[in-house]
Amino acid sequence: MAHRIIFYPVGNGDTSQIILENGKRILMDYRHQKKTEDGTVPEINLKAHLGQELKDAGCDCFEVVAFTHGDKDHIENSTDFFELLHAEKYQGEGRIKIKTLWVPAAMVLETATNDEQSSEFVIWRQEARHRFKEGKGIRVFSKPEKLKDWLEKNDLTLESRRHLITDAGQIAPDFGIATDGVEFFCHSPFIKHVDEGDDLRNDASLIFNVRFCKNGNNYDYLAVGDSTWPVLGDIVEATKAHGNMDRLAWDLYNIPHHCSYKALSDEKGEFETKPEAGAKEILLAGKEGAYLVSSSAPILDTKEGREQAQPPHTQAKKCYESYRKKVGGAKFLVTMEEPNATKPEPLEFKVDNLGMSLARVAISAAGLLISKPAPRAG
């Protein structure tokens, strides 16, 4: 028996799933691209894949679906996939249920411009607000002043909703080491990021230390959606201040923002990004044999790759590799490169009595050939 952590190859975007030994499923972010539906692009047809996974497991719901923030590459086409409770048009046969929706406070509070009103994040904001008002099926992370204001405006008291709110530095009560073999320690968002920040999204996105316990050993998964080095620096400081540094150690690090150098420094560097203090400290907290996962497109070490503005940045990858070596880590993996860039497959880790490893099936060349039809012969 094992806990499983699966990263899906969704391009420069995020979707990962934790399947606990007891069968509970936690989905973090959802990105389904329409272009994947005819099978001609390397990215996975997430909707079909997840749908099949659930069908095979005989279930139609997730224990938790967490949206780290409302960016398109983290919620794309999710409103077609899930059952939303706030409006009938998002309900019906085949939609996947969410027992508990996890969102950062920003996702309840964000305002949208007029032309954004149909955007999916607005729909999720409505869903989050609906569930929050109903007082069930939701967990909101952080309680900034703005959230209190919103509650007052909606004739609700903070007291009545406190059980639905988890602050940074706290463990989400939905899971426990003793009962589920896992706990979710919330690093972010901070109150200050929500109240003071201009960029409500990335600066206030969900960051967790997911701690699995197996055979008396703790395995720490640092799950970061999109973030920047100053936020990481704040997290390190706060974590230190509270004496929780063990919550920054990692056996598995889902590195921020599709391997963007901005999660390390403002300077990309010509060949290798030099991490700022906070980011560096997180890198040095890697445990022996640990893994780094970049949820991104393949990372090219070419002139073109070095010069591209959008992540992934090969200079950042080099930085991660350097620190991987320093801490004796095992491997830096890219979701869109495993096992190859033409047809990447979900990257699955398992945590069992012997530790963390890749759940990978060794397959022979012949095995590969006979697993599918041969090309047409003339």
Next chain:
Amino acid sequence: MTEYISIGKVLPDFDPDRLAYDEARQLLAACQRHPAFEVVELRRLGDDQETDQSPKIVDGIVVECCDGTVPSRNSVGIKNRERLLLLHGPGLITLHEVRALRVGFPPTLHQNHVLRGEPASLCLYFEPWSAVERTWTPAKHLQRILWWLRETALGTLHRSDQPLERLYFVPPYQIVLPADFNERVANPSEVLRLASASSRANGTVLRGILEPKNTAKADAHDPRLDVLVIQVPPAVSAGIERYPATLGQLHDQLATRGSEFSTNLIETVKQKVPSEGLSIRNPHVQHILLLLQITIVRTEGVAPERTDVTGFIVHDTNIASLGIACSAAFDGTNGKAYANNLSLIGATGTTSSASDTWRNLTVEPVDVRVAFTPKDARKASGIPDEGADFRGVLAGVGALGGCMADLWCRVGWGNWTLIDDDILHAHNLVRHIAKDLHIGWAKVDVVAHMAGLTWPTAPKPTAISAKVTDFGNDEVKAAISGATLLVDATTTLEVPRDLSDSNDSPRMVSSFFTPSGRDSVLMLEDATRKVRLSSMEAQYYRAILNSDWGASHLNGHHGSYWVGGGCRDLSGVLSQEVVQLHASTLARQIRLLSAMPEAQIRVWLMDDKTGALAGKIVPVEESQVASLGAWRVAWDEGLTKKLKSIRTESLPNETGGVILGYADQKRKVIHIVDVLPAPTDSLASRAGFTRGATGVRETIERAAALTANIVGYLGEWHSHPRHSSAVPSAVDAELLAYLAETLAMDGVPGLMIIVGETDISISLGEGSAA
């Protein structure tokens, strides 16, 4: 930081041309292509010069390897990223050797033995390189490395029967100890002598032989070893450990498992030093063979699980020098060492304070094997211990019996008493396990001797040179009454018939092959002996008469009332190939079938065209016996069913026919084999039946021909109509009288069977001449 062992010289870059061998270049290319491998550097070993021509050059590719499948905190201690050195070149353990460079790489199963401080050498392939190279490719090699790391980390790489890999730079020795070594070595009147066991001068196997003291003779190929056997206290079973390099390390390794042996070492050496002293320089001795008897216990204070014997060559020393090195002896300064007994110290010579220079003596592991016992043989043959330890009698140890005895001896099945009164003649060698030296021996002694040669420490079979039917022989009687299985391989008529009649016999099985050697036969009584061999013999003949295979089954018989093979004939023509083929089948089937309670009749037919052996199962019917005067008439349920069935088919008329079978005049038993249906010219009505004659003679002649003239005419049978009993009528009585009178000419009784509505009657009539 992780520390790595550095061997060889680093090459300046990754240029493949810096490697000496094509194979290494291909391997480098494979590493560079493989996502789980990362080339760290190239190295060169075995050469200090820069020339590529040196025959000793070994190419090295240092890689880091991680495919993610090694769990990060496995208890074995393999890391999910390991730095390895892939070697290729001459003088390696295998042509492509893989070394793990990390300091602290764990000792595990399936590593080659290396010197202390050297990087661990992974034992990747279980088959010899000559087999591996047929399918070896650089890419598969890399996959194999990943497989080894993963399986070792998961603890699923189990091949513990793997012989210990030997050092490749020292003369290898293998020592084979007698199977009862552990029991006998404690006996002070015996000493262990080593003898070269090879047929060639370059042999590497030594036999340990326990011999009475003072009779041990030097061998022409004396290995020049002093032997020291030390019992060490029980050691707690622990994980795998690296072999120690010195006697001190060996001692400390065992000490950490609760088994320190220095005291025993000193005591044992003292006992080895005679009072007249022992020469310190002994040109006949180079090294000491140290044998440690280690009792392994699972946890402290628990009964021992087993006794292991491990061996080490202690280099460049002998008993006298070792004695001085551990203060068990002292240097008498006269070229001799004397035991360091306290009483002597004051009296003679000089003695220093306790010396521990023994700790620095170099040790090298040797491969110690213990000869097999029948129990080991069973394990290796896949035969359960349960049911294998029984007393059996094997009657007849000719070609078939001798071969079966040898097979059962080798697989460790049964404790046998062999009974046969024959001696081995020169011509027997063609079809017997005997050798030339056995000519003139009693066959039982030959077979027992061969068993002793196979398992010298196991109890030999008991040999009784007598006829198994010699009921006056107390030895034979005792053997039979003490056995739970009696195997008849005498290929006689009398043994299965006579012995199976006796209620004192154990369960019996009879086996033989046919005169042509084509077929073989097995008959086995049921465990409760309800159906005896004598009844099965008749059922076997019925099967011959009624089966398609029966027509040629006994081809080649001499018509001499004897179905057994012609091996006793000097002129018999039968090859040992056939003897062993059938003997193997019979031996195995007897072993398997006797483990089950049912009676069995089985026949195997050999097809020389295809080499196929077809097995036929003859159903066994319950036997019936009626006593009629001086005679007993024996038949079986199968016959009853047949009679009833023919009667029913003919109703409302009567029917009948001829009875086939044979009479055993010695036992006064008439065995009914079969009944024939009515000939076509018979006259049948509701009131009577007159058997015709058409085809009867041919049928009876055929029956005789197919059964080596054993089966013949016994009498007549007929049925009674509906609602009638089987009681003979007045007409029937006349018929019986007629039969009896006529058969009296042959001196045999006549038999009449009547089948009624619900019963069957058997009448026997003896004519006046009988």
